[in-house]
Amino acid sequence: MNEINEIWDSVLAQMAEEISAVSFETWIKTVEPVEIKGNEIVLSVKNSLNKNMLVTKFRSMLESCIEMAAGRTYELNVTVEAELPGTSAAADSGEEFASGLNERYSFDNFVVGGNNDLAYSTALAVTETPGRKYNPLFLYGGSGLGKTHLLQAIGNKFHELYPNKKVLYTTSEKFTYELVNAIREKSNREFRNKYRTVDLLLVDDVQFLANKEVTQEEFFHTFNAIYDAGNQIVLTSDRLPSETPHLTDRIKGRFSMGLLADVQPPDYETRIAILKSKIENEYFTFDEEIIEYVANNIRSNVRDLEGAVKRILAYAGIERTNTISIELAQKALKEIISTLPKRNITISVIIDEVEKYYHLPSGSLVTKKRSNDIAYPRHIAMYLAREVLDESYPRIGEEFNRDHSTVMSAVKKVRKSLQGDKELAEKLEDLVNNIRKN
Ligand code: ADP
Numbered sequence: 001m002n003e004i005n006e007i008w009d010s011v012l013a014q015m016a017e018e019i020s021a022v023s024f025e026t027w028i029k030t031v032e033p034v035e036i037k038g039n040e041i042v043l044s045v046k047n048s049l050n051k052n053m054l055v056t057k058f059r060s061m062l063e064s065c066i067e068m069a070a071g072r073t074y075e076l077n078v079t080v081e082a083e084l085p086g087t088s089a090a091a092d093s094g095e096e097f098a099s100g101l102n103e104r105y106s107f108d109n110f111v112v113g114g115n116n117d118l119a120y121s122t123a124l125a126v127t128e129t130p131g132r133k134y135n136p137l138f139l140y141g142g143s144g145l146g147k148t149h150l151l152q153a154i155g156n157k158f159h160e161l162y163p164n165k166k167v168l169y170t171t172s173e174k175f176t177y178e179l180v181n182a183i184r185e186k187s188n189r190e191f192r193n194k195y196r197t198v199d200l201l202l203v204d205d206v207q208f209l210a211n212k213e214v215t216q217e218e219f220f221h222t223f224n225a226i227y228d229a230g231n232q233i234v235l236t237s238d239r240l241p242s243e244t245p246h247l248t249d250r251i252k253g254r255f256s257m258g259l260l261a262d263v264q265p266p267d268y269e270t271r272i273a274i275l276k277s278k279i280e281n282e283y284f285t286f287d288e289e290i291i292e293y294v295a296n297n298i299r300s301n302v303r304d305l306e307g308a309v310k311r312i313l314a315y316a317g318i319e320r321t322n323t324i325s326i327e328l329a330q331k332a333l334k335e336i337i338s339t340l341p342k343r344n345i346t347i348s349v350i351i352d353e354v355e356k357y358y359h360l361p362s363g364s365l366v367t368k369k370r371s372n373d374i375a376y377p378r379h380i381a382m383y384l385a386r387e388v389l390d391e392s393y394p395r396i397g398e399e400f401n402r403d404h405s406t407v408m409s410a411v412k413k414v415r416k417s418l419q420g421d422k423e424l425a426e427k428l429e430d431l432v433n434n435i436r437k438n
């Protein structure tokens with residue numbers, strides 16, 4: 001094990017003694033030691049909230065723990081993961097074309113089971129006879145169940161089969177964002193050119209078109225242009241068009257006129273098959289017993305299954321063992337299971353907790369009121385939704401009945417005032433602790 005990891009292990013042990021368990025879990029355990037660079041120890045954290053907490057609240061404690069561990073002083077250099085080049089989600093997961101496609105997703109590495117076979121076979125059919133059979137194909141189902149994977153696989157296969165045709169993958173949020181920019185910059189013509197002339201349009205997460213009338217209007221025309229030209233559209237959503245509130249009837253009508261195919265959580269056999277496929281290229285071998293243990297304990301979705309495998313592999317790496325014991329798997333899963341409650345945290349939980357914290361009547365943060373006693377906590381709640389939940393600006397805007405630019409500027413404001421404001425850092429720490437108890 002290299003020096004930085006040894007030092008960091010000792011720092012963790014010391015910090016665990018110094019601060020509360022919740023603070024430790026939230027602020028310290030999430031830190032990744034990166035490297036020692038001259039007089040600096042480089043650490044990486046998930047977001048600016050974690051960074052601000054480290055530098056405003058824990059810096060001196062950390063520096064003295066580091067000194068104890070290393071026998072000399074180092075300065076802290078804290079970087080935010082998303083800001084490091086090459087570590088964004090897209091860069092992390094493979095190459096990206098201008099088409100928005102990511103080669104990581106294919107039909108070959110998609111495991112088919114009773115929970116997703118309709119979605120899989122219709123997706124494949126679309127690449128074989130685009131524009132003809134199922135148009136649009138509408139894939140729907142819960143989070144982490146493979147919708148984006150299938151959508152991307154369609155795009156990649158299509159590109160392989162028809163290299164001269166145009167494919168475009170986008171999300172409804174990106175579509176909205178680009179439309180808003182096009183309107184502002186009076187570049188509607190380029191926008192239309194980009195979207196209406198493709199042979200295959202893939203739009204992820206269309207549930208976020210809800211409430212956005214102007215975008216729905218534009219999307220309706222985009223849809224028609226592509227459809228009328230005999231080209232193919234594939235959409236995904238977390239629910240059926242008919243169950244999506246605040247979509248215009250004509251959009252719902254368009255979405256439902258092809259085929260609606262659902263993806264469900266994987267059953268036990270499919271979970272086993274997925275786990276096997278995720279570890280087949282790994283250096284470590286997993287006994288059947290361990291695969292069964294994971295499949296029995298992680299039932300929610302494929303994303304969590306992948307997370308479980310990654311954890312186990314990371315533990316095996318740390319313990320420098322090449323055989324994975326059931327104890328090791330249990331230890332690794334305990335972590336995941338203990339972070340699972342996080343799944344219950346939603347924007348509305350954050351709103352509730354912030355209202356309680358500031359002694360505001362329930363619901364006041366989502367009203368239109370602008371007085372300072374409400375506006376300030378509202379900014380804090382928006383900031384937390386962004387940093388704790390990693391929610392997108394449009395999603396947060398929806399919950400607060402504001403547009404995404406309002407949310408962006410609120411988040412920016414809080415970020416700025418956090419710099420050096422120890423009191424605010426402490427308030428946020430309390431708030432996050434309250435939120436995580438949910
Ligand atoms: P969704 O878009 O439905 O939230 P994703 O497509 O992002 O879910 O899937 C989450 C993760 O699980 C991705 O890494 C994806 O590759 C993987 N995944 C989902 N379903 C399968 C499957 N059937 N076989 C293999 N990997 C899968």
Ligand code: MG
Pocket residue numbers: 147148149204
């Ligand atoms: Mg998705």
